[in-house]
Amino acid sequence: MIKEARFWKEEGERVRCELCPHRCLIVDGGRGRCGVRENRGGKLYTLIYGSASSVAVDPIEKKPFYHFFPGSFALSFGTVGCNFSCKHCQNHSISMARPEDVYLRDLEVDEPARLAKQYGCKSISWTYNEPTIWHEFTVDASRIAKRENLYVTYVSNGFINEDPFREIGKYLDAINIDVKSFSEEFYRSISGGRLKPVLNTCILARELGIHLEVTYLIIPTKNDSMEEIKKFCDWVLEELGEDTPVHFTRFYPHYKMTDLPPTPMKTLLDAFELAKERGLRYVYLGNVHHGEYENTYCPNCGNLLIERFGFSSSIKGLEKGRCKECGERIRIVMD
Ligand code: SF4
Numbered sequence: 317m318i319k320e321a322r323f324w325k326e327e328g329e330r331v332r333c334e335l336c337p338h339r340c341l342i343v344d345g346g347r348g349r350c351g352v353r354e355n356r357g358g359k360l361y362t363l364i365y366g367s368a369s370s371v372a373v374d375p376i377e378k379k380p381f382y383h384f385f386p387g388s389f390a391l392s393f394g395t396v397g398c399n400f401s402c403k404h405c406q407n408h409s410i411s412m413a414r415p416e417d418v419y420l421r422d423l424e425v426d427e428p429a430r431l432a433k434q435y436g437c438k439s440i441s442w443t444y445n446e447p448t449i450w451h452e453f454t455v456d457a458s459r460i461a462k463r464e465n466l467y468v469t470y471v472s473n474g475f476i477n478e479d480p481f482r483e484i485g486k487y488l489d490a491i492n493i494d495v496k497s498f499s500e501e502f503y504r505s506i507s508g509g510r511l512k513p514v515l516n517t518c519i520l521a522r523e524l525g526i527h528l529e530v531t532y533l534i535i536p537t538k539n540d541s542m543e544e545i546k547k548f549c550d551w552v553l554e555e556l557g558e559d560t561p562v563h564f565t566r567f568y569p570h571y572k573m574t575d576l577p578p579t580p581m582k583t584l585l586d587a588f589e590l591a592k593e594r595g596l597r598y599v600y601l602g603n604v605h606h607g608e609y610e611n612t613y614c615p616n617c618g619n620l621l622i623e624r625f626g627f628s629s630s631i632k633g634l635e636k637g638r639c640k641e642c643g644e645r646i647r648i649v650m651d
Contacts, residue, residue, distance in 0.1 A: 317365040323480050324360035331360045336399045336476050337513040350449040351414045352397035365453045367420040369410045370394040370444050373435050375627040379471050383561045383648040384490040384527050386629045391432040394444025400473050401508040404573040411445040429461040439467035448476040458487035474517035475509050490527040493518050497539035498548040519555050527649050529561040534579045545587050549594040558597050559647035565602035616644035
């Protein structure tokens with residue numbers, strides 16, 4: 317569905333999109349790098365208002381969120397396009413597609429909230445591809461979801477400008493941001509983006525009081541040096557706080573990156589230990605099934621708080637946000 321976009325201005329014959337830090341300058345008839353915003357006669361339009369490529373009920377753990385209503389379900393929505401072009405994208409069939417390439421289901425603006433209630437979900441989630449580029453619809457539909465007492469979650473690369481993020485941020489309860497590496501060179505050569513704006517979005521999310529979890533996919537030879545991971549951990553500690561849940565996830569060969577092996581378990585375990593040593597209190601390994609590294613333990617006494625296997629979770633030693641053994645307050649959003 318086509319609708320006039322927000323966050324753009326005229327620049328002579330062209331328009332400048334100001335939704336994300338690429339700030340594309342787009343000629344009449346042209347599109348931005350994300351492939352879903354088009355200049356038509358000097359006005360910028362979104363081509364995907366309400367256009368969904370994927371709608372599914374997911375466990376909240378799949379996003380991943382481990383400290384936000386564990387065990388609940390999120391009605392999840394994705395569209396097409398992306399403002400990055402990661403060579404290892406797991407969802408390239410939608411993220412690299414254009415609106416005319418795939419079947420898209422048209423959603424009414426109140427449909428995400430209505431369907432979430434119908435399926436007994438606690439939240440809606442903007443996920444699968446980058447929600448930034450679906451800004452107009454996600455803002456309008458999130459506003460309605462909040463009115464209907466649903467939670468709103470967002471899984472993002474964090475590459476969004478401050479004003480639009482503040483606009484969607486008013487409706488977000490939780491966000492998981494991928495920090496894809498801690499090097500500008502990686503972002504430039506592998507993802508087609510920049511690191512600094514991503515870090516700024518993490519800090520802003522924290523300032524706005526949105527529950528934040530951070531994911532770092534470890535790719536052999538690309539972002540797996542312990543020196544780089546240490547810098548990342550120290551930045552999280554300093555800027556986001558020791559209670560920020562950090563997910564190190566395992567890479568599997570995919571899309572344009574099939575020449576590399578899956579991340580060795582040793583690398584994941586080394587990153588896990590390093591993050592704990594640096595002082596992060598909630599560190600997890602993803603895309604592996606090792607209970608010990610998926611569970612939540614009390615950072616004070618080591619009591620098992622939440623047991624997980626894959627995307628299922630069971631609350632064990634936690635009551636009203638505190639450890640049942642020692643009473644330590646755990647930073648977790650739950651009833
Ligand atoms: S949202 Fe799309 S069109 Fe706008 S600046 Fe980013 S990549 Fe370019």
